[in-house]
Each structure stands twice: as C-alpha cells, then as structure tokens.
Amino acid sequence: MSEAVVLTLRAPLDAALDMTGITPDRCAPLSRAEIAALPVWVGRERAVLGDVFDVRGERAARVEIEGDLSKACGVGARMTSGLLHVRGNVGDDAGQAMSGGVLRVDGHAGDRLGGPSPGASKGMTGGEVVVFGSTGASPAALVRRGLVAVAGGAGAYAGRGMIAGTLLALGPLGELPGAGNKRGSIIAAGGVPVPASYRWACSYEPPHVRLLLTSLRRRFGFPCDPALLNGRFDRYCGDAGEPGKGEILVWTGHERRRE
C-alpha cells in the first residue's frame, strides 16, 4: 500500500482523453498493474491508463495527477471518496456526478464543472471540488449537495438549476448566474451580474461563509483575503421562478469595523 497513486502524463495530449471513472475510490483496492490496466478513451480509440500515464504507487485512496489535462474530460467524474489532486489544468466535465471525496485542481477547469451526467437530473450530490484557477461555463449545474470552490472566475450560467449545495467563486461570474436555482448558495466575491429574478434581502456578515473560507484556507491553502473573511455580503434571494430559497451572496468589499 502506498501513500498515493501518482499518475504522470507521458506526453502532452494531442487528442481528447476521457478520464471518467479514474477515481481514488476505484484505485484504492488495486495494484499498480491493475491501475495501469484501467480503460480510458483517447479520441476514438480505446486505451489503458498505463498507455497515457506513468503509474506509480498502488492501493491508495489518494491519487495525484501530474501534467496538463486541458484536453481531458471527466476528471474525477463519479468520485465517491478519497482525494484526487491534479497538478495542472483539467478539461470539461471535471467532477461530473461526484458524490463524495475531494477533487483538487491546481490549475484551470473547463466547462460544466461538478455538473450532471448527460441527461441526469442532478449534478454533484456530495464532496468538494476545489479549483485554484478559473473555470468555464456552467459550473455547479444541478448540484444537489456539495461544494464547488473556484479561486478565479467562472463563465456564464454558473449554478444553473442548483438544487442545493454551494458554489464559491473569488473571481467574476459570467452572465445569468443561478438561473433556476432552488436552494443553492452562490457566493460571489469577484463581481456578479445579479439577475432580475433575484431580490435583495440585506447586507450582512454570513457566518457560514467565514467558516467555509477558513476551512478552505486551512485545508488547501485556498487564497482567502482577510478583507473577504471580514467582509460584508449582499444577500439576494431567488430564483423567482423556483421556490426562491436559493441565494446569491455578493461580497460588497466593506470590511467590518475593527474592534
């Protein structure tokens, strides 16, 4: 048993790589040879993981991937437990249909981060996705439970149809965030065009945001400015077409009075 399974990209990807199902929970009971034999798709061709990655370690619930996976989709998809740490970028559909564990991405992520499997009614149902860069369009779509935290910005349609759960973005969010949001929380620290279907409630210091930011900073070194930690947020309730129990919390930049 190793401390971690380490996958190092053998060569830059020149075709799309489908990483769906390469998860820590799946690697946990497997030997190095069995992990290297896990099936993946490279473009239209079937391949095994060992063709694309140099595999080190075995039988560990912690998987580290080294290399630029911008062309890889489904990284961490259907994860149920463990830690998947990507030291680079990931492509579309990372953390798709996750139900547990932690997906950490030190670079940027593509579209549909933490979203649903094609045709499914729910996105993530648990776990945490922590991205240190930015993400593309439609992150945290149809999320039922869990956290998507992005240190950079996000594209359009962030938190589309959120059922519950939390989306945190320290950078700017694109157009139409929280469309169809039922009970989800969108925490926007870098600017957000609040849709007209959300109604302003108050300006306050939400204690759970402070807890969440502190937890992320301590566990992952997530870049949380003290001004953000001590800051006030405008709370907007919505989406109006839904039960309206969702929220967009917008950092106002006003720091609390020092004691």
Added chain:
Amino acid sequence: MRAARVVITARTMKWARAAAVKLTGFATSVIACKCEAAIERELTPDETPDARPGVSALMFTMDTDSLGKRLTERIGQTVLTCPTASCFDGLPDVPDRLPAARALRTFGDRFQISKVVNGDRYWRVPVMEGECLLQESFGMQKKGVGGGNFLILAEDIDSGLDAAEAAVAAIDGMPGVILPFPGGVVRSGSKLGARGYKRMIASTNDAYCPTLRPLTTSALPDGVNTVLEIVLDGLSPDAISAAMRVGIDAACRSGIRAISAGNYGGKLGPHHFHLRQILGAPA
C-alpha cells in the same frame, strides 16, 4: 460521566464569553442542575473553526440521553440568543456523536438552511440579527470523569480563600478540565445520603464542618477552622490528575494545615485519585 466540549465563537471575545457564561450557568452539580459545566478556556482565532475569538466549555452528565437534552436546551437558550455567536463541536475526533443542535434548526420555521463543510453539517438559522450558525452534532466522550476533588484545610477563611484562589488560578486554562462551582470553589462539600433524612441524596459533610467538631466524628486536625473544596470534572483521569497536582501545589501556602480529599467510602465512582500518588510521593 458523559462529556461534550462546546466551542462558542463570536465577533468579539466579549460576546463569546457572554454566551459561554450563560451556557454554563447553574451547572454546578448533576444532583440538582442535571449537568455540570464550566468554561474550559479562551481560544484565539487560530484555534477556532471560523477564525473568530472563542471560548470552549465542557459539559458533563450522568447519561447519554441527558447530555443530548442539556446541550439542546442550553445551546438553544444561550448561543442561539446571543448576538453574533456561533457554536461548534470541540471533540471532532470522538466517534460517538449526539445530534444536539438538529432540533434547534426548527426555530428557523423552514427558512433554515443546511450546509456541509468538510463533512460536518451546520445549520444556518435565520434570526433578527442575521444568521445563527450551529454545528449539528457534538462528540460525546463516554469516559469523562466527574467529582475529582481535594480539600483545603485552613486556619481561617482568609488563608483558605487565598489558597483556593491560587489553586483555581493554577488550574484555569488547563486542557480537558473544568471547575464547575462558583469561582471554582465549594464551601458545602457533601457526603452521600443523610443522617436524618432518608430521601436526601447528599447532605453536609459533617466530618469536615468546623462548627460540628464536638458533635460528630470530626476529621479536622487541631487548628483548622475552615475547609474549602476544589471539585474537578475532566475528559480523562489523566487530565484530572494533572490539574490536581498543579492545584494542590499552588494551595500549599501559609495558613494551610492540611490537604485532603473526599472519597465517599469509594462509592462515588470507579476512579480514585490518591493524593500522594498524584504528587509523586510514596503512598
């Protein structure tokens, strides 16, 4: 005994302490207060889950049901009501869990919101001030120890209080230990049962009452005119022993004739703290 550690944070230490003082109020003895509780120590922002100033308090009860109920009642009436206060579990690594704050979510009248952070569930309860954040479940230490004690036998009340206050100051802030009585000191140490009243669970410890010296089988040496007791509850026997050692050492000063302890015929519980052993002297 069953024990829980409650961490209360607030915008300032003043408000965290205000909530903690109320949380641990009227909790000197399980005999009449249903629980024993006190502030353990103050916490810096680095030590609290939300990086705010905080206070940790320990609560002890005789059984599991009671601990859950006391936590729910007291958190609901003190932390939920205190401006800016939040409440967290201080024993996260303990496997036995009590969902003590789960019932409090209903104060939110279906406007409450659940959040899971790092695997732990929290409730955001909307209140007039803004929002109250409560961690749902609390770790329960099944092998807490209550009723650790030592007696300070003094020549007079001045020297007795000086010694007791010194002992309390020395113990204050030690991890895993609380002194649940007023100022950490008890003047009315008790014996089990009563001589004259069948239904009394406890009554005055007449052997150590100076006014009864000629009327009972007194345990007081000559020259002792007052006795004060330090009662300790702890998360483990080791925590109690460490605190007693420090406290007794601090109490040994001018005007103190002897240090003793009540063992109640060995009937109070399975843990015995032998003073000579604790102080490292031969038995």
